[in-house]
Every structure is written in structure tokens, then in C-alpha cells.
Amino acid sequence: MKKVKLKKEAEHKIFIGMAILLFLIFGIMGIIKVRKELNYQKTYESKLINYGYTLEEATDLINIFSDQELDSILTITKDSKIINLGNEKYFIFNNLERYLTYLTNNPDISFKDVVALVNVNRDYEFYSHDLVGKNIDASNIIVNKYYILDENYVPDDLVNISLQYAYAGHKIKKEALDAYVSMWHEAKDNGIQLIVNSSYRSYAEQKDIYDSYIIKYGQKKTDEMAARPGYSEHQSGLVIDVFEINNQKTGTFKDSVAYEWLKNNAYKFGFIERYPENKENITGYSFESWHWRYVGKDVAKIIHDEDITYDEYYAYYVENQA
Numbered sequence: 156m157k158k159v160k161l162k163k164e165a166e167h168k169i170f171i172g173m174a175i176l177l178f179l180i181f182g183i184m185g186i187i188k189v190r191k192e193l194n195y196q197k198t199y200e201s202k203l204i205n206y207g208y209t210l211e212e213a214t215d216l217i218n219i220f221s222d223q224e225l226d227s228i229l230t231i232t233k234d235s236k237i238i239n240l241g242n243e244k245y246f247i248f249n250n251l252e253r254y255l256t257y258l259t260n261n262p263d264i265s266f267k268d269v270v271a272l273v274n275v276n277r278d279y280e281f282y283s284h285d286l287v288g289k290n291i292d293a294s295n296i297i298v299n300k301y302y303i304l305d306e307n308y309v310p311d312d313l314v315n316i317s318l319q320y321a322y323a324g325h326k327i328k329k330e331a332l333d334a335y336v337s338m339w340h341e342a343k344d345n346g347i348q349l350i351v352n353s354s355y356r357s358y359a360e361q362k363d364i365y366d367s368y369i370i371k372y373g374q375k376k377t378d379e380m381a382a383r384p385g386y387s388e389h390q391s392g393l394v395i396d397v398f399e400i401n402n403q404k405t406g407t408f409k410d411s412v413a414y415e416w417l418k419n420n421a422y423k424f425g426f427i428e429r430y431p432e433n434k435e436n437i438t439g440y441s442f443e444s445w446h447w448r449y450v451g452k453d454v455a456k457i458i459h460d461e462d463i464t465y466d467e468y469y470a471y472y473v474e475n476q477a
């Protein structure tokens with residue numbers, strides 16, 4: 156009898172032991188599950204899905220954006236177009252909300268164009284949003300219908316262009332002149348004789364030109380043709396209006412061998428075509444085949460290779476960099 160009792164007690168203990176063990180196992184599994192769940196809730200995947208994005212969209216967003224950027228995305232209205240915009244090469248995160256607003260107002264424009272236009276501030280009216288660029292004295296200065304130069308700004312190293320290369324009285328910055336002289340000789344070796352007929356213009360000179368155009372053509376036409384004082388790139392001392400000695404007409408220079416040569420070669424000397432054809436919407440200026448801007452060889456090569464305007468280059472590669 157005693158033996159049976161002992162056996163029963165032992166069985167009872169084993170049973171309780173097993174029960175405790177099972178309880179612990181399930182308890183631990185439960186805790187692990189809850190912790191996993193809590194950890195998942197902290198992930199961007201979970202946060203984005205809760206915010207209304209699909210799993211696929213959440214994955215795309217996580218692949219495109221940094222954690223800090225995702226935090227920002229979680230504070231603005233859910234919009235799948237953020238993925239399309241973020242995939243654009245020249246996308247700038249700080250412009251995101253402006254891109255979205257521009258898209259809402261212009262639903263037929265491609266994502267690529269929205270990024271390009273907003274990057275160059277075209278969501279603001281010309282002359283309505285004055286900015287001061289970085290590096291005022293450097294060759295990567297920008298001057299356009301948004302970035303202005305002070306009335307008193309004069310480049311510090313202007314030099315005369317000798318009469319072999321330009322008409323009388325023209326000045327540009329020394330670095331630009333050296334590049335132009337090299338380019339001039341290379342062109343000459345190719346049977347093209349370049350000549351500069353406009354270069355550095357002071358604020359006061361630009362004002363005289365602009366005011367005289369206003370009288371002749373009226374405000375609207377003038378703004379398409381000439382820069383307002385303070386907004387002219389000629390004031391930077393980095394610009395030449397250059398023609399071929401036998402072809403100095405603004406209307407026909409674009410069809411000349413000289414223009415074709417400049418298009419293919421000027422970047423090798425650090426010059427870029429500043430107001431190209433079909434880019435009026437970006438640059439704010441009509442096509443000017445004769446207006447060439449010195450930016451230095453490295454910058455000119457990027458602009459040439461990527462086929463972008465200087466305004467787009469500046470937004471992405473200069474202003475966007477910390």
C-alpha cells in the first residue's frame with residue numbers, strides 16, 4: 156500500500172512539474188511574440204503601412220529614403236507620388252513638399268520636369284523670390300531671375316581682353332580670360348575666328364540697357380530679352396557674348412560652324428552654353444547661341460555630360476550640398 160502511495164505522489168509531482176514547465180514555455184513564447192510585435196511596430200515598414208502605404212510602397216520608400224527622411228514623410232499627407240519623385244536623379248528632399256504642390260497644380264507634367272522646374276525655383280514667379288547664391292566670387296556663382304547680385308558688386312579680378320580676341324573695352328575675370336584665350340586659339344586652328352562683343356557689364360550699364368529696351372519694346376518683351384539690373388549674369392565677369400568674325404548676327408549665329416564647334420568643344424575649356432534652345436522654361440531666357448558662361452572645366456564637363464542647364468546643376472550640386 157505504501158509503495159502505491161509513494162508512486163502516486165511521485166506521479167503527482169511529475170505532473171505538477173510538467174505543468175509548470177509548459178506554463179513557462181508558453182509564457183516565454185508569449186513574451187517573445189509580444190516583444191516581436193512591439194519591435195515590428197517600431198519599424199518603418201509597420202509605421203508606413205499604418206500610415207496608409209501598401210507593403211510594396213513601404214518597401215520602395217525604405218529603399219529610397221534615409222530614416223530621417225522617412226520620419227518627415229510620416230508627418231506629411233500620404234502620397235504614393237513621393238516614390239516616383241524620389242526615384243528622379245535630381246530629387247532634392249528639402250523640395251519634396253514643393254514638388255507635391257507643383258504636381259497638384261500641374262498634374263500633366265512629368266516627374267522629371269517637376270523636379271527640374273521646382274529645383275530652379277519655377278514654382279515662384281520670376282523676380283518675386285530674391286535669393287543670394289553661395290560663392291559670390293567663385294566660378295560657380297549663379298545669377299538668374301531668382302539669384303541677384305548687389306548693386307555695388309564688382310568682381311575683384313577683372314582684366315581687359317586684348318583686341319586680338321574682342322572689340323575694344325571688354326573685361327572679364329582673369330580665370331575666364333585665360334580659358335577664353337586657349338579656346339580662341341584652338342578654334343582658330345580649326346578655321347574659326349571668334350570675337351567677343353560683350354562681356355562684363357556693371358549694374359549701372361545693365362540698368363541703361365534694360366531701361367532703353369523698356370522704352371523700345373515694353374516690359375514683357377524686354378524681360379524675355381534682357382536681364383533686369385542685378386539679375387544679369389554679365390555682372391559676374393564670367394560671361395562672354397561671342398561670335399564668329401564673319402557671322403555676328405544674333406539671328407543666324409546658331410546656324411554657324413562656329414556655334415557648332417563651341418557646342419562640341421567649349422566645355423573642354425570650362426565654358427557652357429548658358430541659355431540653350433528649348434530650355435527657356437528652366438533658364439528663363441530665350442535661346443542665346445552667343446552667350447557663353449565660364450564655370451571651370453570640371454563643372455562644364457558635368458553639365459555637358461549630363462545635358463543639364465547651369466541652373467539645374469547649381470540647384471543639385473551646389474545649393475543642395477551642405
Ligand SMILES: [Zn+2]
Nearest residue numbers: 394395396446
Ligand atoms: Zn550675354
